[in-house]
Each structure stands twice: as structure tokens, then as C-alpha cells.
């Protein structure tokens with residue numbers, strides 16, 4: 140029989156895509172989510188425990204019979220983390236520690252963690268390898284790095300093995316339109332461009348005087364279903380008894396914001412007004428993953444293109460309109 144996996148934050152964007160794939164591959168899945176930002180409809184056929192990581196007893200109850208944890212639950216907005224850092228240290232670090240303590244007490248030894256390229260801050264070398272210095276530029280990034288550090292220290296002392304997956308820019312939706320990104324507020328660039336197209340508004344490019352080929356920021360957009368596949372590989376890797384590791388998850392291809400706008404226009408067949416705004420503080424000029432470690436050790440390969448990302452996200456925006 141396939142193992143049982145508890146997915147914290149499984150009602151959220153990346154979590155729900157991973158839950159779907161785990162179920163499809165025969166895993167027993169228990170979602171642990173307080174629905175503060177997630178959606179019950181996103182959980183599908185998985186068991187849903189409405190619980191909060193602030194409550195260690197709730198976590199311990201949900202961990203009964205679990206073989207591995209995939210930990211997505213967190214507060215995720217960089218700008219909000221600057222305005223209200225206490226919320227981020229509370230939810231992402233202190234509540235995260237509750238999860239680790241509950242795992243220790245329940246004897247659950249494997250965890251896959253949603254880390255972020257935000258832990259690198261302003262990387263010196265691009266494409267970014269896992270050896271790049273980690274020096275975040277936002278409280279959000281620091282909370283992710285602190286959790287990585289806790290995992291590092293927990294292994295020696297309590298034998299918890301972990302895979303920290305440092306995502307670059309997660310994007311896209313499931314191709315059947317069933318689930319996709321729905322954040323409130325939405326801060327991610329692809330849904331923002333698509334919504335501007337719908338509303339006929341103007342899309343602002345933040346800065347076009349960076350040291351990049353066309354002056355706008357370059358990012359690495361990774362399809363959420365490719366991310367989901369990496370999580371399954373990471374669960375298998377840990378359950379096979381392998382040691383803790385950190386992996387960058389990106390495509391390895393950089394796309395500038397201006398190139399992204401052109402691709403969106405081509406894929407959707409729609410036009411959009413664009414204006415150039417000021418730079419945003421803390422935005423690194425280029426964030427592109429060197430993903431060779433995940434390819435080599437996990438046997439993971441991202442296969443979806445930027446056009447797949449855009450077309451699936453566009454179809455998902457249609458679905459959201461239908462859902463009202």
C-alpha cells in the first residue's frame with residue numbers, strides 16, 4: 140500500500156495541485172489547512188482536516204498514521220511581511236515549529252518544505268545554484284530561511300529528514316481548468332496581467348532600467364504541475380531513506396517582464412496597455428534557477444513551457460469568471 144502523506148496548506152494554490160497528483164498516484168492524502176487563504180473546493184477527494192498550525196494538539200491528532208509531511212502552509216506576501224513582520228514570524232516560524240515538534244512527538248520523520256528563491260535575496264550569480272549565499276531582503280524570505288535552518292538542526296538532534304524545495308515563480312493552472320491560483324489579494328504577475336486584459340486596465344512594469352537585456356526584471360516561471368511532480372519525487376526520495384537536501388525548482392529559463400507581456404499577448408490574442416513605473420524596493424534584477432541538482436538527484440524534469448503556463452492560467456481565469 141502507498142504511504143499516507145499529510146499536506147499542510149493543501150487547500151492553497153501549489154498545495155492543491157500536489158494533493159491532486161498524490162491522489163492520482165495512489166497515496167492516501169490528509170490535508171491540514173485552516174482555510175485562511177485556501178479553498179475547500181481545491182481539496183477534491185482528499186481528506187480535509189480543518190486545523191491551525193498554531194495548535195500543536197490539532198497537528199498531533201492529524202499526524203496519526205502519517206508517513207511523511209509536505210509543508211506548504213504559510214503566509215506568503217512579501218510586501219505584507221514588511222508591513223507586518225510579526226504575523227510572518229508567528230505563522231511561518233513559530234507555527235512551523237509546532238509542526239516540527241508534533242512530528243517529533245508522533246515519530247513522523249520525513250518532511251518536504253516549501254522554501255523559496257526569496258531566501259537568496261539578491262543573488263550574485265545567475266543562474267542561481269543551491270550554494271549561493273542565502274541573505275533574504277524581506278521578512279518573508281527570512282522566515283523561509285529560518286525554517287530551513289530549523290530543519291537542519293532538527294536532523295542531527297531528532298532524525299527528521301527533509302527536502303527544502305526552493306521554488307522560483309510558481310505559475311499556471313491545471314490544464315482541465317479544475318484548480319488554479321486564487322489569492323486575495325493577488326500579487327503574482329501572470330494573474331495580474333491577465334486580469335488587466337479582462338478589465339481593460341493598464342499593466343505597470345516596475346522599472347525598465349535594470350541591468351538586464353531589455354531593462355525589465357527577469358524571472359523563472361515554473362508550471363505548478365511541474366512543481367507538484369517535484370514534490371512527489373521528494374517524498375519518494377525521503378521515504379527511501381535518503382539524507383536531507385535542498386533543491387532549486389525552476390525551469391532554468393529567464394523571462395523578462397516585457398517578454399512576458401509579449402507572450403501573454405500572443406497566447407491570448409489580446410492587447411494590453413503597458414506603462415513603466417518605478418522600481419520596487421528589494422526586487423532583484425534576475426532570478427533564474429540552476430535546476431541541475433534536482434534533475435540529477437531527484438530525477439525531476441520540468442516539461443511545461445511558458446506558453447503552457449499562460450494558456451492554462453488564462454483558461455483558469457475563464458473558469459473563475461464562470462464560478463463567479
Ligand SMILES: NC(=O)c1ccc[n+]([C@@H]2O[C@H](COP(=O)([O-])OP(=O)(O)OC[C@H]3O[C@@H](n4cnc5c(N)ncnc54)[C@H](O)[C@@H]3O)[C@@H](O)[C@H]2O)c1
Nearest residue numbers: 148150151152153173175176177191192212213253255309
Ligand atoms: N506561489 C509562489 O510562487 C511561491 C514561491 C516560493 C515559495 N512559495 C511557498 O509555497 C507555499 C504555498 O504557496 P501558495 O502560493 O500555494 O500559497 P497559498 O496561500 O495559496 O496556500 C497556503 C495555504 O496554507 C494555509 N495556511 C496558512 N496558514 C495556516 C495555518 N497557520 N494553519 C493551517 N493552514 C494554514 C492557507 O489557508 C492556504 O490554503 C508557501 O509556503 C509559499 O511561501 C510559493
